[in-house]
Amino acid sequence: MIKTTFSTVKERALFVWKLPSFPVLFLINFILGLASSFFAPFSSLFGIDEVGMSNVGFGVFMTITAIGGVTISSYIAKLSDTKVSRRKLIILTSIAGMIGYSLYAYFRNFLGLALTGFFILGVTAAGIPQLWAYARDALKEANIPSEETPFIMNIFRMFFALSWTVGPALGSVLLLHFGFKGLFLFVAAGYLLVLLTVIFLLKDITSEQRVAKESITVTKYMKQPYIFGYLAAAFLLSAATSIHMLNVPQFVTKVLHGTEVDVGIVFSVPPIFEVPFMIIVGVLATKIDNAILIKIGFAIATVYFLLFSFVREPWQIYPLQLLSAAQVSITAGIAISYFQDFIPEAQGTATTLYMNTTSIGSTLGYFLFGLISEMINYNQVIIIYTIFAGLGLLFLIVFGKQKMTANQLENQQSIN
Template sequence: MFRELLKIKNYKLFLLDMMLLGMALAITVPFFILYATQELGMTRGMYGVMMALFALAGFLVNTIVARFSDKSGFKRKYMIMFSLIMSSIAFSSYFFIHTPVIFIMMYVFFAGLGAPAMPQMYASARESINASTSNKNAVLANTVLRSMFSFGFLFGPLVGTILLKHFGYAGLFGGTILCYLVALLTILVFYKDIERPVIKREKGYVEPIVPNLLRDMYLLVPFLAFVFLHIGQWMYTLNMPLFITEYLNASESNVGYLASLCAGLEVPFMIVLGIMASKMQTRTLLMIGALLGGGYYFSIGVFDSVTAMLIGQVALAFFLAILLGLGISYFQDILPDFPGYASTLFSNAMIVGQLVGNLLGGFMSGIVGLGNVFFVSAAFIAVAFILLIFTKPVKMEDIG
């Protein structure tokens, strides 16, 4: 089964690049807020605003690209390359900008332009899957692809810890830029264009209409559910480093350990879930994941312990494996004729969740305190669970 996946055009290339994207983000993400608040001089509120603005910029860019990315003349290769260049410039701001407000402006602008890289990779991979295998392999192919992103997250925080220790924040941001540039080079050299099937427009043929998120409830309900899931997750991501270092007074290295352990567990979980998804409803798995994720966030406020958080990474990893590994396939299966739009819906749900999660994460931690903010995360997961009950069930047996 896995050998068949490796025969898909560009699939091995995307496996490598997804790992590089995961590593690029994981090198800096656990330490970004520490740099921004402790070195650059931002307040927590300013950092939350920066991440929210970045999410908004990414949402807008993704939405614009999605409107024409599924048209026959669109070249995903150049969009991916452009996005990787923009992401490299965003993180290079560290070397030139030392004023918080200007840093925020530079990071938001260029990182927002870099947002389409991942959804366009997913869309390109789905087109290759459709052209070379049956749709029944699509979930496994997507989950394996997403597992490589998590595989990069497995090593990223450890690499980031080493770079930070020996080279400071210059090594941290330099490592991220290097990952993006290597991915850019591989796309430039090894990417092969995918020939999209030419549709014979016989008499009576009706061109598929791009769906409307606000009009079509079968898209809006799962979209909102995913937004709430990501709000809970990003509130956790924002506050976890501060909870470890300021509330529990534990070492910064624990931040890297937690992120690496979670990412390491995600990889095998995603592969197993990719196989399970061919026999179970994706919605059922998503609801199970929500229960585990919400339970973990609730437990943080109960136990106030790094050890408990380390144990809880099993539940968190299973939740994220389902959310990130199966979510993209769920949207693509709802919209099989629009892989770019479907991939963008998934990415935009994450971006909106990131925007709101970062704003609320900083705001709520100031109101309820770092010791109680994770209860709020759990509440958002609970709302998402309720919404998932009303989403459209999609089983692979029902697909083409």
């Protein structure tokens, strides 16, 4: 039985690896994940401890950066679905990443960092959504059956997670030896590598579903109850996750009296388990209603955050990261491909709408972290974002029924 399952997984993994352009896409996804994993876990240490921002000031700084990402990537998404090829836009976002993080290496004043974060890294923020949308276009060009998409996209997401198995720990080592200047220059080098990979190894593809003449308006999609409910849930979980990510380094170093290395290990443990979990979830997604799996993911996230409030030593976090890996395998894997199916005629808009919603949630999380952590201790902050995750699960439960009703009506209309 186990041998048969392993053979099936191996066979399906080889099938994905042989898809046109996907080995290159896997490489780009891995490098982008590595670049983000170098900085994201240590962002609050950079703003508060390195630059000297107050907690509220850091929250405002992260909010400014997130707003830039949402605003600029939304415009780029519209271009990608109407006029400009995704390959050219990925090249643009890579150049912006090189410039933005190089400036971060040297700037230590609030205004310079905020302007760089808003305008330059705002362009960079469009890179991952465009890469994911490119992957969906590549699947269509290869005539891959739609029922295989969740599994393939979860394997694709797995390479991003794979980079996080080593990224935070490696980032902590770079931080100890080279400081934030060296860390940011390594991130910039990652974007240079992405740029060269795209230029020399990735081809332009034409999407048959690209909307050339029709004006794409996000509001018409947002009026659908099941789309709004799904995005509201993603928004709340993203807010919870961003508060958690910023809170953990402070919680570990200031409440549990751990070190930067402890922080790196905490963020490196989940991706180790995300890799096999994503393969398993990808297989399950081809057999089980994805809506059910996503609800399970939100429930696991809520339990995971709640258990964090009982931690008293840094090592106690490590086993909890199994739950983190399980929920990320679902909520950051099949969740995106599931939402992309809501708007099949505009993949760039669908992907960016989902990712911008999570970015806006992160924006709220950044601001709330700075505000709340000034008033209560880092241990009590955990309760706040646990409630956010629970509310997200509630949105899925309530609006999931409306989505089923909408699907049933659509089927009835097609039969009539």
